[in-house]
Amino acid sequence: MRVRLGSERILESTALDGKRVGVVCNPASVDGELRHIADRLAAHPRARLAAIFGPQHGFRSDVQDNMIETPHAADAARRVPVYSLYSDTREPAPDMLADLDVLLIDLQDVGVRIYTYIYTMANCLKAAKRHGLKVIVCDRPNPIGGVQTEGPVLVRGHESFVGMYPIPMRHGLTIGELARLFNDHFGIGADLDVIAMDGWTRDIYFDATGLTWIMSSPNIPTFDTTLVYPGTVLFEGTNISEGRGTTRPFELVGAPWIVAERFAEKMNRRELPGVFFRPAGFEPTFHKHARESCGGCQIHVRDRHAFRPVASAVALLEEFRASDPARFGWRDPPYEYELERLPIDVLAGAPALREQLESGIPTADIVRSWAPEVGEFDRLRQRFFLYS
Secondary structure: OOOOOOHHHOOOOOOOOOOOEEOOOOOOOOOOOEHHHHHHHHOOOEEEEEEEEEEOOOOOOOOOOOOOOOOEEOOOOOOOOEEEEEOOOOOOHHHHHHOOOOOEEOOOOEEEOOOOOHHHHHHHHHHHHHHHOOOOOOOOOOOOOOOOOEEEEEOOOOOOOOOOOOOOEEOOOHHHHHHHHHHHHHOOOOOEEEOEEOOOOOOOHHHHHOOOOOOOOOOOHHHHHHHHHHHHHHHHHEOOOOOOOOOOEEOEEEEEOOOHHHHHHHHHHOOOEEEEEEEEEOOOOOOOOOOOOEEEEEEEEEEEOOOOOOOOHHHHHHHHHHOOOOOEOOOOOOOOOOOOOOHHHHHHOOOOHHHHHHHOHHHHHHHHHHHHHHHHHHHHHHHOOEEE
Protein backbone atom coordinates (compact mmCIF):
# COMPACT_ATOMS: atom_id res chain seq x y z
CA MET A 1 0.00 0.00 0.00
CA ARG A 2 1.26 3.44 -0.84
CA VAL A 3 1.40 6.48 1.41
CA ARG A 4 -1.69 8.72 1.23
CA LEU A 5 -0.69 12.36 1.09
CA GLY A 6 -2.13 15.21 3.11
CA SER A 7 -3.49 16.74 -0.09
CA GLU A 8 -5.46 13.58 -0.86
CA ARG A 9 -6.91 13.47 2.64
CA ILE A 10 -8.08 17.09 2.65
CA LEU A 11 -9.65 16.84 -0.80
CA GLU A 12 -11.62 13.81 0.38
CA SER A 13 -12.93 15.82 3.34
CA THR A 14 -15.33 18.74 3.67
CA ALA A 15 -12.67 21.11 5.05
CA LEU A 16 -12.53 23.27 1.91
CA ASP A 17 -16.26 23.40 1.24
CA GLY A 18 -17.40 26.94 0.50
CA LYS A 19 -13.84 28.29 0.67
CA ARG A 20 -11.87 30.50 -1.68
CA VAL A 21 -8.51 28.76 -1.76
CA GLY A 22 -5.04 29.99 -2.63
CA VAL A 23 -2.48 27.22 -3.12
CA VAL A 24 1.31 27.32 -2.86
CA CYS A 25 2.56 24.64 -5.22
CA ASN A 26 4.80 23.64 -8.11
CA PRO A 27 4.98 20.68 -10.56
CA ALA A 28 5.79 18.22 -7.74
CA SER A 29 2.47 19.02 -6.04
CA VAL A 30 0.76 15.92 -7.39
CA ASP A 31 -1.10 13.13 -5.66
CA GLY A 32 -0.53 9.39 -5.86
CA GLU A 33 -2.32 9.28 -9.22
CA LEU A 34 -0.16 12.17 -10.55
CA ARG A 35 -3.07 14.62 -10.46
CA HIS A 36 -1.93 18.16 -9.73
CA ILE A 37 -3.31 19.93 -6.66
CA ALA A 38 -4.28 23.02 -8.71
CA ASP A 39 -6.28 20.89 -11.14
CA ARG A 40 -8.03 19.07 -8.33
CA LEU A 41 -8.91 22.36 -6.65
CA ALA A 42 -10.10 23.87 -9.94
CA ALA A 43 -12.43 20.88 -10.37
CA HIS A 44 -13.60 20.86 -6.74
CA PRO A 45 -17.41 20.97 -6.67
CA ARG A 46 -17.69 22.95 -3.43
CA ALA A 47 -14.48 25.04 -3.24
CA ARG A 48 -13.05 27.70 -5.55
CA LEU A 49 -9.43 27.94 -6.62
CA ALA A 50 -8.77 31.68 -6.35
CA ALA A 51 -4.98 32.04 -6.69
CA ILE A 52 -1.76 30.10 -7.21
CA PHE A 53 1.53 30.95 -5.50
CA GLY A 54 4.87 29.67 -6.78
CA PRO A 55 8.10 29.21 -4.73
CA GLN A 56 11.68 29.55 -5.97
CA HIS A 57 12.11 28.31 -9.58
CA GLY A 58 8.49 29.28 -10.25
CA PHE A 59 5.10 27.64 -10.21
CA ARG A 60 6.19 25.65 -13.28
CA SER A 61 9.73 25.05 -11.89
CA ASP A 62 11.20 26.13 -15.22
CA VAL A 63 13.73 28.67 -13.91
CA GLN A 64 17.08 27.03 -13.36
CA ASP A 65 19.41 28.94 -11.06
CA ASN A 66 19.44 30.80 -7.75
CA MET A 67 18.64 34.53 -7.72
CA ILE A 68 16.73 34.27 -11.00
CA GLU A 69 13.33 35.66 -10.12
CA THR A 70 10.04 34.67 -11.69
CA PRO A 71 7.37 37.24 -12.52
CA HIS A 72 3.74 37.29 -11.48
CA ALA A 73 1.52 35.91 -14.21
CA ALA A 74 -1.89 34.47 -15.03
CA ASP A 75 -2.63 30.80 -15.44
CA ALA A 76 -4.41 30.41 -18.77
CA ALA A 77 -5.64 26.87 -18.07
CA ARG A 78 -7.21 27.54 -14.68
CA ARG A 79 -7.91 31.27 -15.19
CA VAL A 80 -6.48 32.45 -11.88
CA PRO A 81 -3.56 34.74 -11.00
CA VAL A 82 -0.16 33.20 -10.34
CA TYR A 83 1.85 35.10 -7.73
CA SER A 84 5.58 34.55 -7.52
CA LEU A 85 7.04 34.31 -4.02
CA TYR A 86 10.52 34.51 -5.48
CA SER A 87 10.25 37.92 -7.08
CA ASP A 88 9.91 41.46 -5.74
CA THR A 89 8.42 39.82 -2.65
CA ARG A 90 9.28 36.69 -0.67
CA GLU A 91 5.90 36.49 1.03
CA PRO A 92 2.31 37.10 -0.06
CA ALA A 93 1.35 40.77 -0.05
CA PRO A 94 -1.99 41.79 1.52
CA ASP A 95 -3.67 42.29 -1.87
CA MET A 96 -2.72 38.73 -2.87
CA LEU A 97 -4.52 37.34 0.19
CA ALA A 98 -7.50 39.71 0.21
CA ASP A 99 -9.92 37.40 -1.65
CA LEU A 100 -8.92 34.16 0.10
CA ASP A 101 -10.50 32.20 2.93
CA VAL A 102 -7.62 29.76 3.28
CA LEU A 103 -4.03 29.38 2.07
CA LEU A 104 -3.13 25.78 1.21
CA ILE A 105 0.54 24.75 1.03
CA ASP A 106 1.50 21.60 -0.88
CA LEU A 107 5.26 21.56 -1.50
CA GLN A 108 7.73 18.69 -1.66
CA ASP A 109 10.65 19.36 0.69
CA VAL A 110 13.94 17.42 0.54
CA GLY A 111 14.80 17.34 4.25
CA VAL A 112 17.58 19.95 4.18
CA ARG A 113 17.85 23.24 6.08
CA ILE A 114 18.88 25.30 3.07
CA TYR A 115 15.91 24.37 0.85
CA THR A 116 14.03 27.62 0.31
CA TYR A 117 10.55 26.08 0.05
CA ILE A 118 10.39 25.69 3.82
CA TYR A 119 11.07 29.41 4.25
CA THR A 120 8.48 30.29 1.63
CA MET A 121 6.15 28.31 3.90
CA ALA A 122 7.38 30.25 6.96
CA ASN A 123 6.84 33.55 5.15
CA CYS A 124 3.32 32.48 4.20
CA LEU A 125 2.62 31.72 7.87
CA LYS A 126 3.88 35.17 8.85
CA ALA A 127 1.78 36.92 6.21
CA ALA A 128 -1.30 34.87 7.10
CA LYS A 129 -0.86 35.72 10.78
CA ARG A 130 -0.90 39.44 9.99
CA HIS A 131 -3.89 39.02 7.67
CA GLY A 132 -5.91 36.74 9.96
CA LEU A 133 -5.95 33.98 7.32
CA LYS A 134 -5.99 30.25 7.97
CA VAL A 135 -3.10 28.17 6.61
CA ILE A 136 -3.33 24.46 5.86
CA VAL A 137 -0.14 22.52 5.14
CA CYS A 138 -0.64 19.26 3.29
CA ASP A 139 2.08 16.97 4.54
CA ARG A 140 4.44 15.04 2.29
CA PRO A 141 7.25 12.55 2.98
CA ASN A 142 10.69 13.64 3.93
CA PRO A 143 12.36 11.75 1.07
CA ILE A 144 15.41 10.85 3.18
CA GLY A 145 13.41 9.67 6.17
CA GLY A 146 12.72 11.12 9.57
CA VAL A 147 15.31 9.35 11.69
CA GLN A 148 18.72 10.87 10.99
CA THR A 149 19.74 14.43 11.79
CA GLU A 150 23.17 15.74 10.89
CA GLY A 151 25.32 18.75 10.21
CA PRO A 152 26.01 22.15 11.70
CA VAL A 153 23.11 23.99 13.34
CA LEU A 154 22.54 27.53 12.08
CA VAL A 155 23.83 30.13 14.55
CA ARG A 156 21.56 33.04 15.45
CA GLY A 157 22.68 36.19 13.67
CA HIS A 158 23.43 34.26 10.46
CA GLU A 159 19.88 33.95 9.16
CA SER A 160 19.13 34.15 5.44
CA PHE A 161 16.61 32.87 2.90
CA VAL A 162 18.47 29.54 2.99
CA GLY A 163 18.37 29.40 6.78
CA MET A 164 15.88 31.27 8.95
CA TYR A 165 15.98 29.15 12.09
CA PRO A 166 18.60 27.26 14.18
CA ILE A 167 18.14 23.77 12.82
CA PRO A 168 20.77 21.30 11.51
CA MET A 169 21.54 20.81 7.84
CA ARG A 170 19.62 17.51 7.81
CA HIS A 171 16.62 18.11 10.05
CA GLY A 172 14.72 14.80 9.90
CA LEU A 173 11.24 16.36 9.81
CA THR A 174 8.43 16.44 7.27
CA ILE A 175 7.33 19.81 5.91
CA GLY A 176 4.21 19.59 8.10
CA GLU A 177 6.29 18.93 11.20
CA LEU A 178 8.52 21.84 10.27
CA ALA A 179 5.44 24.05 9.95
CA ARG A 180 4.49 23.14 13.52
CA LEU A 181 8.03 23.80 14.73
CA PHE A 182 8.25 27.20 13.00
CA ASN A 183 4.77 28.24 14.03
CA ASP A 184 4.84 27.14 17.66
CA HIS A 185 8.44 26.99 18.87
CA PHE A 186 9.77 29.87 16.80
CA GLY A 187 6.72 31.98 17.53
CA ILE A 188 5.01 32.75 14.23
CA GLY A 189 1.62 32.03 15.77
CA ALA A 190 -0.53 31.68 12.65
CA ASP A 191 -3.85 29.82 12.50
CA LEU A 192 -2.33 26.57 11.22
CA ASP A 193 -3.64 23.10 10.45
CA VAL A 194 -1.38 20.31 9.21
CA ILE A 195 -3.03 17.47 7.31
CA ALA A 196 -0.97 14.41 8.10
CA MET A 197 -0.25 11.52 5.76
CA ASP A 198 -1.52 7.99 6.18
CA GLY A 199 1.01 5.18 6.05
CA TRP A 200 4.27 7.11 6.46
CA THR A 201 6.66 6.26 9.28
CA ARG A 202 9.98 7.85 10.19
CA ASP A 203 12.12 5.07 8.75
CA ILE A 204 10.58 5.24 5.26
CA TYR A 205 12.59 6.71 2.40
CA PHE A 206 10.75 8.03 -0.65
CA ASP A 207 11.31 4.96 -2.80
CA ALA A 208 9.32 2.88 -0.27
CA THR A 209 6.26 5.18 -0.30
CA GLY A 210 4.68 3.85 -3.50
CA LEU A 211 4.66 7.43 -4.82
CA THR A 212 6.33 8.74 -7.99
CA TRP A 213 9.23 11.13 -7.56
CA ILE A 214 8.65 14.36 -9.47
CA MET A 215 11.53 16.86 -9.65
CA SER A 216 11.06 19.02 -6.58
CA SER A 217 13.21 21.66 -8.28
CA PRO A 218 15.26 21.70 -11.50
CA ASN A 219 18.44 20.35 -9.90
CA ILE A 220 16.81 17.64 -7.77
CA PRO A 221 15.89 15.39 -10.70
CA THR A 222 15.78 12.01 -8.96
CA PHE A 223 15.25 10.49 -5.54
CA ASP A 224 18.94 9.51 -5.61
CA THR A 225 19.82 13.21 -5.67
CA THR A 226 18.14 13.72 -2.31
CA LEU A 227 20.43 11.17 -0.63
CA VAL A 228 23.56 13.24 -1.27
CA TYR A 229 22.12 16.75 -1.46
CA PRO A 230 22.28 17.50 2.32
CA GLY A 231 26.06 17.49 1.98
CA THR A 232 27.02 18.34 -1.57
CA VAL A 233 24.87 21.47 -1.56
CA LEU A 234 27.81 22.93 0.40
CA PHE A 235 29.76 22.91 -2.87
CA GLU A 236 27.61 25.80 -4.01
CA GLY A 237 29.86 27.82 -1.71
CA THR A 238 33.06 26.81 -3.55
CA ASN A 239 34.65 26.99 -6.99
CA ILE A 240 34.21 23.20 -7.31
CA SER A 241 31.38 22.11 -9.59
CA GLU A 242 28.49 20.46 -7.76
CA GLY A 243 27.39 18.91 -11.03
CA ARG A 244 24.94 21.60 -12.12
CA GLY A 245 24.79 21.51 -15.87
CA THR A 246 25.00 17.70 -15.91
CA THR A 247 22.33 15.02 -15.67
CA ARG A 248 23.54 14.13 -12.16
CA PRO A 249 23.67 17.38 -10.17
CA PHE A 250 24.98 17.02 -6.61
CA GLU A 251 26.02 13.42 -7.27
CA LEU A 252 28.93 14.55 -9.46
CA VAL A 253 31.55 16.88 -7.97
CA GLY A 254 34.80 17.98 -9.57
CA ALA A 255 36.97 20.63 -11.18
CA PRO A 256 39.19 20.94 -14.28
CA TRP A 257 42.44 20.53 -12.31
CA ILE A 258 41.45 17.29 -10.56
CA VAL A 259 42.67 13.85 -11.73
CA ALA A 260 39.59 11.72 -11.19
CA GLU A 261 41.28 8.39 -10.47
CA ARG A 262 43.70 9.80 -7.90
CA PHE A 263 40.99 11.82 -6.18
CA ALA A 264 38.49 8.96 -5.94
CA GLU A 265 41.19 6.61 -4.65
CA LYS A 266 42.04 9.05 -1.84
CA MET A 267 38.37 9.41 -0.92
CA ASN A 268 37.80 5.65 -0.84
CA ARG A 269 40.85 5.18 1.38
CA ARG A 270 38.96 7.10 4.05
CA GLU A 271 36.46 4.21 4.26
CA LEU A 272 33.52 6.48 4.93
CA PRO A 273 30.40 4.48 5.85
CA GLY A 274 27.83 3.55 3.23
CA VAL A 275 29.41 5.27 0.22
CA PHE A 276 31.71 4.62 -2.75
CA PHE A 277 33.41 7.37 -4.75
CA ARG A 278 33.69 6.35 -8.39
CA PRO A 279 36.17 8.32 -10.52
CA ALA A 280 34.26 10.39 -13.03
CA GLY A 281 34.86 13.01 -15.69
CA PHE A 282 32.11 15.37 -16.77
CA GLU A 283 31.58 18.56 -18.74
CA PRO A 284 28.90 20.90 -17.38
CA THR A 285 26.80 22.49 -20.10
CA PHE A 286 26.21 25.55 -17.90
CA HIS A 287 27.12 27.01 -14.51
CA LYS A 288 30.62 26.52 -13.03
CA HIS A 289 33.28 25.35 -15.51
CA ALA A 290 30.75 25.25 -18.33
CA ARG A 291 32.13 23.37 -21.34
CA GLU A 292 35.31 22.44 -19.46
CA SER A 293 36.24 18.85 -18.73
CA CYS A 294 36.15 18.30 -14.97
CA GLY A 295 37.70 15.46 -12.99
CA GLY A 296 36.21 14.25 -9.75
CA CYS A 297 33.84 11.57 -8.65
CA GLN A 298 30.28 10.36 -8.60
CA ILE A 299 28.95 9.60 -5.13
CA HIS A 300 27.29 6.20 -4.97
CA VAL A 301 25.31 5.51 -1.79
CA ARG A 302 25.56 1.82 -0.96
CA ASP A 303 23.97 1.86 2.49
CA ARG A 304 21.66 4.83 3.03
CA HIS A 305 21.28 4.09 6.74
CA ALA A 306 25.03 4.15 7.39
CA PHE A 307 25.78 7.00 4.95
CA ARG A 308 26.28 10.44 6.45
CA PRO A 309 25.92 12.95 3.60
CA VAL A 310 27.09 16.06 5.46
CA ALA A 311 30.12 14.39 7.02
CA SER A 312 30.99 12.89 3.61
CA ALA A 313 30.76 16.33 1.98
CA VAL A 314 33.09 17.81 4.58
CA ALA A 315 35.58 15.04 3.82
CA LEU A 316 35.26 15.87 0.12
CA LEU A 317 35.89 19.55 0.82
CA GLU A 318 38.94 18.62 2.87
CA GLU A 319 40.29 16.46 0.04
CA PHE A 320 39.63 19.06 -2.69
CA ARG A 321 41.50 21.69 -0.65
CA ALA A 322 44.40 19.31 -0.08
CA SER A 323 44.56 18.27 -3.76
CA ASP A 324 45.41 21.80 -4.92
CA PRO A 325 45.28 24.52 -2.24
CA ALA A 326 46.21 27.22 -4.74
CA ARG A 327 43.28 26.47 -7.05
CA PHE A 328 40.61 25.56 -4.53
CA GLY A 329 38.60 28.59 -3.45
CA TRP A 330 35.49 29.76 -1.68
CA ARG A 331 32.89 31.32 -3.94
CA ASP A 332 32.45 35.06 -3.65
CA PRO A 333 29.08 36.68 -2.84
CA PRO A 334 26.35 37.39 -3.71
CA TYR A 335 24.47 34.22 -2.87
CA GLU A 336 20.71 34.11 -2.27
CA TYR A 337 20.67 37.91 -1.89
CA GLU A 338 23.38 37.89 0.77
CA LEU A 339 25.78 40.49 -0.58
CA GLU A 340 28.63 40.44 1.95
CA ARG A 341 28.89 37.07 3.68
CA LEU A 342 30.71 34.26 1.93
CA PRO A 343 28.26 31.76 0.40
CA ILE A 344 29.87 28.86 2.29
CA ASP A 345 29.12 30.66 5.58
CA VAL A 346 25.54 31.31 4.48
CA LEU A 347 25.08 27.63 3.59
CA ALA A 348 26.75 26.27 6.72
CA GLY A 349 24.82 28.70 8.93
CA ALA A 350 27.96 30.36 10.37
CA PRO A 351 31.67 30.80 9.52
CA ALA A 352 32.70 27.93 11.80
CA LEU A 353 32.83 25.16 9.16
CA ARG A 354 34.97 27.23 6.80
CA GLU A 355 37.26 28.29 9.63
CA GLN A 356 37.64 24.69 10.80
CA LEU A 357 38.60 23.53 7.31
CA GLU A 358 41.01 26.44 6.84
CA SER A 359 42.62 25.59 10.19
CA GLY A 360 43.22 22.00 9.11
CA ILE A 361 40.87 20.46 11.66
CA PRO A 362 40.15 16.87 10.55
CA THR A 363 36.69 15.92 9.35
CA ALA A 364 36.08 13.60 12.28
CA ASP A 365 36.70 16.43 14.76
CA ILE A 366 34.47 18.80 12.78
CA VAL A 367 31.65 16.25 12.85
CA ARG A 368 32.09 15.75 16.60
CA SER A 369 31.78 19.50 17.13
CA TRP A 370 28.19 19.38 15.85
CA ALA A 371 27.03 16.83 18.42
CA PRO A 372 25.85 19.06 21.31
CA GLU A 373 23.62 21.31 19.18
CA VAL A 374 22.29 18.42 17.07
CA GLY A 375 21.47 16.48 20.25
CA GLU A 376 19.59 19.47 21.64
CA PHE A 377 17.64 19.81 18.38
CA ASP A 378 16.81 16.09 18.43
CA ARG A 379 15.15 16.54 21.79
CA LEU A 380 13.26 19.61 20.60
CA ARG A 381 11.98 18.13 17.33
CA GLN A 382 10.29 15.19 19.04
CA ARG A 383 7.67 17.59 20.41
CA PHE A 384 6.48 18.21 16.85
CA PHE A 385 6.43 14.65 15.50
CA LEU A 386 3.29 13.57 13.67
CA TYR A 387 4.60 10.04 12.99
CA SER A 388 6.40 7.31 14.91
